[in-house]
Amino acid sequence: MPLNRRTFLGTTAAAGAGVAVAGGVASPAAAEGRDPGHGHDHGQGRGPKRYAFSVMGTTDLHGHVFNWDYFTDKEYDDAAHNDVGLAKISTLVDAVRKEKGRHNTLLIDAGDIIQGTQLSYYYARVEPITGSGGRRGPEHPMALAMNHMRYDAAALGNHEFNYGIPTLRAFQEQLDFPLLGANALDAKTLKPAFPPYAVRRLRVPHGPDVKVGILGLTNPGIAIWDKANVQGKMTFPGLVEQAKIYVPKLRALGCDVVICTDHSGLDGGTSYGDALPYPENASSLVAEQVPGIDAILVGHTHKEVASRTVVNKETGKSVVLSEPYMWGMRLSVFDFELEFSRGRWQVVSVTAEVRNANAVAEDPVVKRLVKAEHDKVVAYVNQVVGTNAAEMRSTEAPYKDVPIIDLINRIQSETVKAALASSEYAALPVLSQAACFSRSAVIPAGKVTIRDVAGLYVYENTLEARLLTGAQVRAYLEFSANYYVQTTGAVDPAKITNANGTPDYNYDVVSGVSYEIDIAKPAGSRVSKVMFDGKPLDDSARFVLAVNNYRANGGGNFPGVAAAKQLWANSDEIRNTMIAWVKAKGVIDQKEFASVEWKLTQNGVPVF
Structure with a gap:
């Protein structure tokens, strides 16, 4: 597995060793499952009793950086006057960070990033990021924008595999955050082909860090839809099956909060019949059947579900799910309330909402970062x-x-x-x-x-x-x-x-x-x-x-x-x-x- 700029090494180091996070830098102890802060007695009145933070989420961006339709050669518009693109989402993200405090926020994605527009097509096929003739390829426009926005992690989507594994690996290498796929396994070794999870530390003034585990799950349908690209190379077991393996691991690492980012819809439906033993849209099943999850960012189905609560059958605890609308039209925001009790942070409540990208202007920094790439593609398609x-x-x-x-x-x-x-x-x-x-x-x-x-x-x-x-x-x-x-x-x-x-x-x-x-x-x-x-x-x-x-x-x-x-x-x-x-x-x-x-x-x- 190639290494990216932040050097995400396998499962454990992908959990945060040496990785910059919203509240600072994770210590090497995080990679070993040790949490120095939790060794102190903060239940005796010497530290804070309550803490709040937010996790923002996007999904199914499909190569949209700007509010632009390359097929009509003009700004995107639809009957509902939605706007699209990371440049708009970046403005929403900045607003949330100002509201909540930058050190109290995380930003994640639920997959389908590098396919869908002529912008993303151009940098996969016309001027590929894999390079040619021994020359290094250009930086992908989505990497430019997402790195600027300081994403913390993203799940693999099925469309990540459309251009082949070499293109996906080149994109992975350009990112300052990990692409997660707990159920994307090497076909020969059956070991993770991508980091299954990441752990982020949020610094709490005068109190122990809050450790947030982020588990990434992708769609089993990749084995069917991109068979030519993945057969014999990767295999994709079910979301529920892999979540049952990794959620306990995240809890064993001392995670106070576990959030999943699933490139899989809510309802349990499947478009491929019995061709695979695993359901296509399994996020609600994950919430219902896997104990220890607090929230799930949902993707894949291009629907808007601001908030849905599913009760876990084993624990009786509520899991909050949210799916923002596709192409960067919406941003999901999960708000977590924690209380320090019995020597550790406990989740007291989780709520979720979506924010509309058509309410804000495009981030001028993103516009400047990706302008040359955008202009090149506009000339190409015309x-x-x-x-x-x-x-x-x-x-x-x-x-x-x-x-x-x-x-x-x-x-x-x-x-x-x-x-x-x-x-x-x-x-x-x-x-x-x-x-x-x-x-x-x-x-x-x-x-x-x-x-x-x-x-x-x-x-x-x-x-x-x-x-x-x-x-x-x-x-x-x-x-x-x-x-x-x-x-x-x-x-x-x-x-x-x-x-x-x-x-x-x-x-x-x-x-x-x-x-x-x-x-x-x-x-x-x-x-x-x-x-x-x-x-x-x-x-x-x-x-x-x-x-x-x-x-x-x-x-x-x-x-x-x-x-x-x-x-x-x-x-x-x-x-x-x-x-x-x-x-x-x-x-x-x-x-x-x-x-x-x-x-x-x-x-x-x-x-x-």
């Missing part, structure tokens, strides 16, 4: 790569077959056909799946830039080819149709999608076959008239499916595809493949690829 004959939008893509999604499928199917041209599968028909990743994507008429194309495919997915039967294709379509709300009356496009919380990216359309989806029928019996080459689909026929790696590895739990034979895989992002396709063609003309292959019906009657 490069013209081709022209477009007619404007295409994704607004109606969740309920209509629109040309902009057909473009993705055309590029993917052509890429796979070319890749298999000299193989034994060359004669098989190629189908392709695509989803509406952004309802605001636009490819304008006229000049087309990199940001226009990249804005259509906002994830760093790569392309694969899997072998499916006609019956598996039919089952795939039927599963995808679960996205629609069963509707027998008037149809409102705004209300018929996202059934049971299904996100847009888990609704796939498949090109190369035609079909109808009847939204009046119950889930599981909606797809009909599935045709291939003008004839009813033959369940025994073989097809090649051009599919992204997230779906191929089990993301979304679509049937058949994860177990299907892999015929080919590419390491380049689909987004890059699309940009290269546009560059090579020069002109996008939807007349060459757009067709209506699927439609929604209601009792057999077309809806739109």
Whole structure:
């Protein structure tokens, strides 16, 4: 494991030896589990009886430093007028530190830091932080901002692995704080591949230090979603299982407070079915099943939960959980009240709230630190790569077959056909799946830039080819149709999608076959008239499916595809493949690829 600037050595030294903390510098005794302050009798009136401190938390920053949308080339805005980015969060953090006293605060993150914007993409792929040709790479913009903000620790998110382990290690080395992952293990030794925890000391005037243990837990789904990057290298057991190992260790080290930072949602739900024995969203389960935790910073699900209390089944004590909204829109603030009793600090109460980034200005220091990197990326994404004959939008893509999604499928199917041209599968028909990743994507008429194309495919997915039967294709379509709300009356496009919380990216359309989806029928019996080459689909026929790696590895739990034979895989992002396709063609003309292959019906009657 590479060392970063603060030299976090394994489990114990990552717990604080020689690490600057909010209240000073942790002594070497912290690394050995000794606490000099707790050896004194402060229960006889010679020291303070009460102490308060705060832990601030962010999550799912996804490469957002500024309140800027690189896909629209202007300031970020949405219907709720949220603002995004670390520059805003930094201002909120400074305000909390002034309120509470800088020495009485800690700052942590719950993961998904280095993927999500063109800013983060640029420093992973265009000018990578790993360096090239023996030259040292540039500093990652997120490292520049987070180091300035003096984070104390961050959990690994699943998207940390999107660019491969070397990029993640390079980012880790640039940080002044540890990346934690108690359930990210070396596949061969089963020992931690990252520090499982950190311990921070808070100095209490005329009293013993308060020791805060921070346990980092990541998502088991990494084994599926980034299989190509981690298989044989790392393994990811469950959050509950690893927390049961490390929370007692933190208490044995003399920690007065234990807080978890989990890249895992609250509700216990799982998108990958039974493909893994561990739940995807396990934070509430951790609180309920693992004694000794006082609070949990929650991430992964891009939801805002200011405060939720879960009672631990064994101890009956309350655990407070908080999930701030994604991209730096919110900052969670946990307020702890402690009392010195029976020779040590005891947690009396914990409360949590979130603060809104749109209420403050961007930190001018962060703006100055990352300005050059931001300007470079703005210039990059505005490069013209081709022209477009007619404007295409994704607004109606969740309920209509629109040309902009057909473009993705055309590029993917052509890429796979070319890749298999000299193989034994060359004669098989190629189908392709695509989803509406952004309802605001636009490819304008006229000049087309990199940001226009990249804005259509906002994830760093790569392309694969899997072998499916006609019956598996039919089952795939039927599963995808679960996205629609069963509707027998008037149809409102705004209300018929996202059934049971299904996100847009888990609704796939498949090109190369035609079909109808009847939204009046119950889930599981909606797809009909599935045709291939003008004839009813033959369940025994073989097809090649051009599919992204997230779906191929089990993301979304679509049937058949994860177990299907892999015929080919590419390491380049689909987004890059699309940009290269546009560059090579020069002109996008939807007349060459757009067709209506699927439609929604209601009792057999077309809806739109």
